[in-house]
Amino acid sequence: MWTSLVSVCIPSYNGARWIREAIDSAQAQTYKPLEIVIVDDASTDNTLEIIRSYRDPRIRIEVNKKNLGPINNWNRCIKLAKGSLIKFLHQDDVLYPTCVEKMVRLFGLYQQIGLVFAQYDVLLENPIDPTAIVWKERYQKLNTQFQYLSEVNNGRELFKTWLADGFKGNWIGGPSNVMLRKAFLEHIGMFNTRLREIVDYELWIRMMYFYDIGFINETLSTYRKHLSSLSASNIRQDHSWLDRLWFLEGFIQHEDIRSSYPRIKRLRYLEFCRLVINQINRIRRREPIQIFYKFRTLAYYFNYYVRALIGHPPPLHEYRAL
Numbered sequence: 079m080w081t082s083l084v085s086v087c088i089p090s091y092n093g094a095r096w097i098r099e100a101i102d103s104a105q106a107q108t109y110k111p112l113e114i115v116i117v118d119d120a121s122t123d124n125t126l127e128i129i130r131s132y133r134d135p136r137i138r139i140e141v142n143k144k145n146l147g148p149i150n151n152w153n154r155c156i157k158l159a160k161g162s163l164i165k166f167l168h169q170d171d172v173l174y175p176t177c178v179e180k181m182v183r184l185f186g187l188y189q190q191i192g193l194v195f196a197q198y199d200v201l202l203e204n205p206i207d208p209t210a211i212v213w214k215e216r217y218q219k220l221n222t223q224f225q226y227l228s229e230v231n232n233g234r235e236l237f238k239t240w241l242a243d244g245f246k247g248n249w250i251g252g253p254s255n256v257m258l259r260k261a262f263l264e265h266i267g268m269f270n271t272r273l274r275e276i277v278d279y280e281l282w283i284r285m286m287y288f289y290d291i292g293f294i295n296e297t298l299s300t301y302r303k304h305l306s307s308l309s310a311s312n313i314r315q316d317h318s319w320l321d322r323l324w325f326l327e328g329f330i331q332h333e334d335i336r337s338s339y340p341r342i343k344r345l346r347y348l349e350f351c352r353l354v355i356n357q358i359n360r361i362r363r364r365e366p367i368q369i370f371y372k373f374r375t376l377a378y379y380f381n382y383y384v385r386a387l388i389g390h391p392p393p394l395h396e397y398r399a400l
Contacts, residue, residue: 082185084112084178084257085159086167089151090129091119093169096302098128103172105134109179112165113138117155120145125169149277152253153268156260164260166253170302172201173254177298181257184292188230192262192289193282196298197221198255203304210303223249227293233286240283244345245325248279254299256282262289267395270328272382275318280325284395287335316368320375322349327382328394 086104090097104114114137116129129139140158142151156164163185165178181194200214221227224239240249250256256278266284269277285291326346329335335342360367385391 081111082163082182083161084109084163084165084182085155085161085260086112086114086165086173086178087152087155087159088114088116088167088169089119089148089155090116090121090125090169091145091148091151092121092123092125094121094123094125094128096170097125099172100167100169101129101132101137103174104167105132105136106175107173107178108176109182112136112178113160115140115155115159117151117158118142119148119151147271149269149271149273152277153271156263156268159260162260164258164263166256166258168252168254170304171252171254172300172302174298174300178257180294180296180298181292184229184294185257185259188290188292190290191230191292192233192259192266192285193250194257194292194294195221195250195255195282196294196296198251199297199300201300201302203302214303217248220247220249220251221293223247227295229292229294231291231293233288233290236291237283237287240286241339241341245283248276248282250279250282252301253278254301258285259289266332267393270324270394272324272327272379272394273318273321276321276325280328281395284328284332284335287329287332317371319353319372320379323353323379324394327386331386331391331394 086107088097088100088104101114101116104112114134116137117140118126118129119142126141129137140154142154146154152166155166163182165173165181167173177196181196184194185191197219200218202210202214204210223243224236262285266281266288269281273280323346326342326349329339329342330346357367382391
């Protein structure tokens with residue numbers, strides 16, 4: 079049995095409502111060589127009070143002096159982790175007791191695995207809401223879109239299968255459903271902070287291009303679906319409107335991926351056309367549009383695009399240890 083240290087990373091922000099359940103589930107893991115790294119992003123509720131009430135020596139609490147935003151905070155969790163394996167746990171999710179132990183086992187058996195994921199349950203805030211029920215039925219079994227998965231899978235083959243579908247949707251799940259090998263993150267980089275909504279599976283796809291992927295055909299965690307989640311907020315405010323462009327730029331920036339799969343550039347062109355048509359239609363329908371936000375974010379993207387054209391793009395997935 080592999081006994082490497084696992085860092086259970088819990089990024090927190092105003093999570094008082096659920097964070098106790100998350101921490102309790104991390105403490106209850108059957109795998110013992112672990113630390114619980116909680117990085118609070120300057121919460122304004124009593125999240126810190128709850129976290130500091132724990133007396134478990136495995137818990138390490140870090141508090142950001144100012145709010146970094148969710149994705150930057152996820153990356154800070156990675157930088158602060160001391161373990162060779164990173165198990166994310168979001169403040170509103172729950173791990174089942176054997177989750178870490180079963181995921182660690184695959185990393186110990188297969189040295190080229192960069193990511194392990196499993197099945198998960200969905201807990202609805204309003205279990206009788208018809209829209210939420212439909213969402214649960216659609217997203218609870220994401221792994222079935224791969225058609226076939228074994229205990230260890232060739233990452234490049236999974237990449238090609240996903241690309242053939244245009245990288246539409248998340249086929250793995252959120253961070254709480256994933257364990258990562260930290261050393262491999264030093265190669266592929268961390269979460270892309272330009273993204274707002276599809277930031278997690280952009281990293282999963284990059285990992286599977288370079289490394290093998292482990293899968294456990296068991297339910298090992300619970301994802302909580304609620305209206306105050308980051309995803310729900312992004313959808314309401316349309317802050318993720320450029321996500322697909324940044325998503326594709328993340329692959330294009332890797333020379334190996336760019337040269338092996340030129341189709342990704344074609345997808346970027348089609349996405350830009352889709353965005354233009356979508357905004358024109360919204361104007362025609364007189365839908366509310368955050369004009370200044372969209373102009374600002376579009377200018378930011380074009381600044382990156384021009385720099386990329388002349389061969390000097392800023393890094394999208396930079397890994398810098400503390």
